[in-house]
Amino acid sequence: MIVNPRYLFEYDEGYQLTGWLFLRLLALIYASAFVSLTVQIEGLVGPSGILPMGEFLNFQFIRQGGLAWLSTPTLFWLDSSDTALFAATIAGFIFSMLLLFGLYERLSLILLFILYLSLYHAGQVFMNFQWDVLLLETGFLAIFLTKGVNGLSLLLFHLLLFRLRFLSGLSKIISEDPTWANLTTLQYYFETQPLPHFGSWFAHQLPHWLHVGGTAGVLIAELLIPFFIFLPRRFRITAAVVTIIVQLIIIATSNHNFVNLLTILLCLFLLDDRIIERIMPSRLRNHIFRQTEVARPTIPGRLIQGVTGGAIIVVSISMALKLFGGVTLNPQLQQFSQLGSRYGVGHVFHIFPNMQTERHELQIEGSYDGTDWQPYIFNYKPQVLDEKPAIHIPHDPRLDWMIWFVPPQNPQMTGWFHRFMWQLSKNEPKVTALLRENPFEGRAAPRYLRVLVYRYHFTDWQTKNVTGEWWQRKYLGEFPNVVPRSP
Incomplete structure (x- = not known):
């Protein structure tokens, strides 16, 4: 990872293939998320749905007045009909396809972020999940990748993966959940998780000692391995391999939608082109090198990325210190941090801090x-x-x-x-x-x-x-x- 400040805005040609591949795979995850919403968003929050979005927005406006437009950023202030909801999901899929085929990349990424942020707020409790905020922040950071990967992009993606993994592990310790403390979590997890699949049944039949060992392995993978992200290349590769293996095991034993796929995607930035070119077909590799132009950083581009990157770091650290460290933030920083999370960045991750035993x-x-x-x-x-x-x-x-x-x-x-x-x-x-x-x-x-x-x-x-x-x-x-x- 690049840490010298003077290199933060210099684009790194060692991540040309990695950045290209990242955007294409992100497009597929975005597409799956929008298609998934297409078939259910009207029943969840449409005018005749379970929690009509129009009622929610009216309540926010009555409570906050004009400030509600800022605290709840969503396009649906303009129209909260079923047609608008359906159109937003279809538009999200279309822009995902444009991104997949390398057309209007930056515009597509900006609009994908705006559309998903709008649906995130419109969805209320139905979209208040860890994978939704992870996709939002990943999609926001990806906006700065269309002209190449630079040091600040690497730093922010590394920090995002670190926060996701380490804070999830830390939440398990701080919760004082007895199953994590005595390493019996996996004795219950496969059976009690929200939506098991048939792989969960087979995993539940494994011997007790393997469940104990697996629980210990999860804690090591979340509390120790994330620090490898900030160490030399061989450690970063180790962190990527361990994280990817854990995510594949979870996919084989759990239904967690696209969050594991998104976590694997973030591991790409622990690798580099020296690894990607070994697994990428030569014709595709040569095509990418011919078509992809690594741009020199512009002053406005540096300014925008620097300000937003700094804001993300401040918000994420502040929220983590508040929730996990018991730190009392001053009112201005508290308000700024909450606003950042409302705009899809700086969230605190805490996956399964408590385990259900029934x-x-x-x-x-x-x-x-x-x-x-x-x-x-x-x-x-x-x-x-x-x-x-x-x-x-x-x-x-x-x-x-x-x-x-x-x-x-x-x-x-x-x-x-x-x-x-x-x-x-x-x-x-x-x-x-x-x-x-x-x-x-x-x-x-x-x-x-x-x-x-x-x-x-x-x-x-x-x-x-x-x-x-x-x-x-x-x-x-x-x-x-x-x-x-x-x-």
Whole structure:
């Protein structure tokens, strides 16, 4: 990593192939994120959705007045209709394709960032995920790569990967979660994660000693290996290899949408062209060298990148010190840091600081007479016992994800859930379209709704072979009249 300040704005030809490849792979991740939203954004936050975005924006305006436009930066202040939401996701896909094929790269990256930031705020709780803010900051930093990779770009990407990995590890220690402390996390993780797939079932069957060793390996990979990012080349390569292997294992055992793919992408900047050219076809490599022009830095370009880069560093360090170090920020720095995170940069990452030791699943049922109950079937969350848990990477089924957060009965989560149930009681088509099966499709809305709570466990090899079931469950009661899941 370049640390001498006088080299920060000089473009490095040793990352010409790396930078080109990074932008193309980022385009594919952007495309998958926008396509995923295309099929669900209207049901989530459209005018007839679970949390209508227009209501949210009106509330922000009533509370803050004209400042709401600054604190909640989104294009949907102009139009919050279903058409506008759908158009934004389609536009995002189109600009992703332009970036993939190297057309209008900088303009495409700027518009992709603006569109995703707009959807991030419009999505409210449904887009308040670590991978959303990681894509925002990655996409923002990528804007400065279109004319080549310089020292400041490398520094900012290295810091982003370090923050993602190290702060996620640090959050596990600070949380004092007993499963991380006694190295039993993986004994529960594969079974209790939000949306397991069939690889999770096989991983759950592994011996206890391997779960313990794997938990220790995760902590080493997140607390020690990130410091290799700032050491000489062989250490950076080691950090990339370890991080990529961990991400591939997670993909093989978990559905975490595109966050693992994005983490692998960030590892590219721990490598360089000497490595990339070994795996890239020679014809493509020669084409890139002919078509890519490494530009000399301009004074306005240096100024913009320097100011924004410095702001990102200040915001990210300030927020980390506040959340993990208990540091009280002065009001101006506090306000500046919060504003930075509202604009998609400087977030604090904390992936799975606490581990659930029980899996509680909600089964929503409707009835006309209160006697004959019919279940709503979700797309991916565990429900049908003999159905193989599916892989949906990189798609992000946000309703299925959010249901996982309801059993602890946190008021922030039960609020949107009550809105969801209200829309089901009206048989609202935009909302029921988010489900795989609506038992009242094309019929009158149900007169009654209820929510049953079950404790789910993976079956073992013997039970699976005899019954064909991936899950077994035990009835706990009717929601919310059950003991909340903890945490």
